[in-house]
Amino acid sequence: MNNILTFDSIGDDLLKEPSHKVSGKVKMDPPMRVRCAICRNRIAKSDARMSVSGKHEASFTNPFGFRFRIAFFQQAPGCKLTGKPTVENSWFSGYAWQIALCALCRTHLGWGFQSNDDNPFFGLIIKRLSDI
Numbered sequence: 062m063n064n065i066l067t068f069d070s071i072g073d074d075l076l077k078e079p080s081h082k083v084s085g086k087v088k089m090d091p092p093m094r095v096r097c098a099i100c101r102n103r104i105a106k107s108d109a110r111m112s113v114s115g116k117h118e119a120s121f122t123n124p125f126g127f128r129f130r131i132a133f134f135q136q137a138p139g140c141k142l143t144g145k146p147t148v149e150n151s152w153f154s155g156y157a158w159q160i161a162l163c164a165l166c167r168t169h170l171g172w173g174f175q176s177n178d179d180n181p182f183f184g185l186i187i188k189r190l191s192d193i
């Protein structure tokens with residue numbers, strides 16, 4: 062009888078537990094995803110991280126003097142790009158940038174970069190992400 066009760070309660074826990082929590086019991090949607098620090102929206106797969114000019118992360122200062130530490134991602138499906146692509150003040154020569162917002166809460170998470178010759182990528186502000 063005790064065994065049956067224990068079994069039932071474990072079953073309930075499994076149902077309630079979000080699949081992203083790797084507790085050792087279930088891993089329903091590996092790989093883990095990098096999330097928006099504000100609303101927890103899933104932003105990118107951890108394994109989408111990439112290096113640009115040999116670096117996985119870099120610090121940049123924008124024309125207003127704000128300094129950002131960013132990490133690079135091949136894709137960031139949880140972001141929404143906004144604004145017209147521009148090469149003005151671009152941190153990467155030959156790349157146009159757009160602002161990348163969290164698609165859910167619209168927090169500014171970083172930038173999307175694209176060029177005619179290479180694959181596009183994202184530079185996302187590490188402080189505004191969680192589970193990175």
Ligand SMILES: [Zn+2]
Nearest residue numbers: 097100163166
């Ligand atoms: Zn968000």
